[in-house]
Amino acid sequence: MYTEVTLKTDLSHLSDKQRKMVGIMIEVAEIMDGLFWRQSYGDKDALLSKIKDPDTRRFAELNYGPWDRLNNNEPFISGYNAKPDVAQFYPEDMTKEELASAPAAIRDQYTMVTRDADGKLKAIPYHVYFKDEIEKAAKKLEEAAGLAEDAGLKNYLTKRAKALRTDEYFESDLAWMDMKSNKIDLVVGPIEHYEDKVANYKTAFEAYVLIKDTAWSKRLEKYAAMLPELQAGIPVDAAYKKEKPGTDSDLNAYDVIYYAGDCNAGSKTIAINLPNDEKVQLQKGTRRLQLKNAMRAKFDKILVPLSDMLIDESQRKHITFDAFFANTMFHEVAHGLGIKNTINGKGLVKTALKEKSSPIEEGKADILGLYMIGELLKKGELDGNIRDYYVTFVAGIFRSVRFGAASAHGQANMLRFQAFVDSGAIVRDTEKGTWRVDFDKMPAAVEALSAKILKLQGDGDYDAVKAWFKAKGEMPQTLKDDLNRLAKAGIPRDIYFKQGREVLGL
Numbered sequence: 001m002y003t004e005v006t007l008k009t010d011l012s013h014l015s016d017k018q019r020k021m022v023g024i025m026i027e028v029a030e031i032m033d034g035l036f037w038r039q040s041y042g043d044k045d046a047l048l049s050k051i052k053d054p055d056t057r058r059f060a061e062l063n064y065g066p067w068d069r070l071n072n073n074e075p076f077i078s079g080y081n082a083k084p085d086v087a088q089f090y091p092e093d094m095t096k097e098e099l100a101s102a103p104a105a106i107r108d109q110y111t112m113v114t115r116d117a118d119g120k121l122k123a124i125p126y127h128v129y130f131k132d133e134i135e136k137a138a139k140k141l142e143e144a145a146g147l148a149e150d151a152g153l154k155n156y157l158t159k160r161a162k163a164l165r166t167d168e169y170f171e172s173d174l175a176w177m178d179m180k181s182n183k184i185d186l187v188v189g190p191i192e193h194y195e196d197k198v199a200n201y202k203t204a205f206e207a208y209v210l211i212k213d214t215a216w217s218k219r220l221e222k223y224a225a226m227l228p229e230l231q232a233g234i235p236v237d238a239a240y241k242k243e244k245p246g247t248d249s250d251l252n253a254y255d256v257i258y259y260a261g262d263c264n265a266g267s268k269t270i271a272i273n274l275p276n277d278e279k280v281q282l283q284k285g286t287r288r289l290q291l292k293n294a295m296r297a298k299f300d301k302i303l304v305p306l307s308d309m310l311i312d313e314s315q316r317k318h319i320t321f322d323a324f325f326a327n328t329m330f331h332e333v334a335h336g337l338g339i340k341n342t343i344n345g346k347g348l349v350k351t352a353l354k355e356k357s358s359p360i361e362e363g364k365a366d367i368l369g370l371y372m373i374g375e376l377l378k379k380g381e382l383d384g385n386i387r388d389y390y391v392t393f394v395a396g397i398f399r400s401v402r403f404g405a406a407s408a409h410g411q412a413n414m415l416r417f418q419a420f421v422d423s424g425a426i427v428r429d430t431e432k433g434t435w436r437v438d439f440d441k442m443p444a445a446v447e448a449l450s451a452k453i454l455k456l457q458g459d460g461d462y463d464a465v466k467a468w469f470k471a472k473g474e475m476p477q478t479l480k481d482d483l484n485r486l487a488k489a490g491i492p493r494d495i496y497f498k499q500g501r502e503v504l505g506l
């Protein structure tokens, strides 16, 4: 199911101080890893020490618990029930209704929720609940800041240490946005909302240690400047694109040298778009980080062999790394487009669409990214053949739907796949069991799906979104059969990492 990839990059251009700093960052990441275990499962050592079979133990490590993240979180160790939607963020017996009517602190993204002596829900801030580890991590961040030669990085690491101690991340997010010239980067803290399956309120701890690829970053620079122009062109009524995307956003390529916590659990992200705080986004935009070494590994080890089985032979020549890279890159750009607030007074899109907000936002980014590629090709701002982007995109859907409905990306992919089937943009050859893109129908299908999602978000129409998932979120049998063929052929669904100081020679 997983294939091993060694996370490496050239560190020869780093100074001794920088190498030392990278080592400390990895130690901080290891602390985040432990915190994520506690948020997701509970006692890591107690679980792992009772698993005798080494492969099963390794599998539990990759999943941060006894549930298979690539298979709808089914338990793979006997004696365990389904993964609780509350994870460890809330008491297991809490209901959605109880959560909805609880005081705001209970729903705060930086609190763990327990019950007090009277059985009432009680919020404990992360920096209190995880006090010892947080203090350790903050001290190490300050130590790393002392070694930082880049002023922006020094400022960010110092502020991030403070943020961990207070659960106030705003200033450190701004400092992270202001970093431009640093070669080394660290994404660290409680960040994404996916692990809270009840309401996507709580943030999960994670860390990425990153080395910037300056050559590739130059290629990406020009697209950031085009965000406002791209926003004006998206295929939806003016009311749904009236917000100005941040123009200070930047897009850079990195090699990752360490994944920890949330981002290391189950399927691995190959691109990051942060920060998530809308206040920061409106003020400064976002930074989009393309994780090139991880992307290349997935392309070589998964996408190419998968295409050799599922894509029509005549279209396999259109599977290219450049298209895969661009599709992923424009997914991230597309997160910055559209709107964050509903147009009818329902507040933030994220709040209005509740637990469906993440899959819908991911779906938006995917389809709008592809739409933009088409537009940029027409304008002559991007090289390549639209057919490469389309076919590689469809192969990418097959790669992603294998993650199942448990991940936001997996659900979004299912809706998109069904939309393409319904519009005739993709067609299955029943004899060969392969799929091909109908190049004439694809452009209209992309535009229609983009418009549909942008409108649902702007309207904050939770009921319509829910109905859509109900009607089209199930995987059809033919697709299940196709995916089973991939599994039988031993084509991995995802990668896991051999990573750390030793691998890097630090």
Ligand code: ZN
Pocket (backbone or CB within 6 Å): 273, 331, 332, 335, 362, 365
């Ligand atoms: Zn995304």
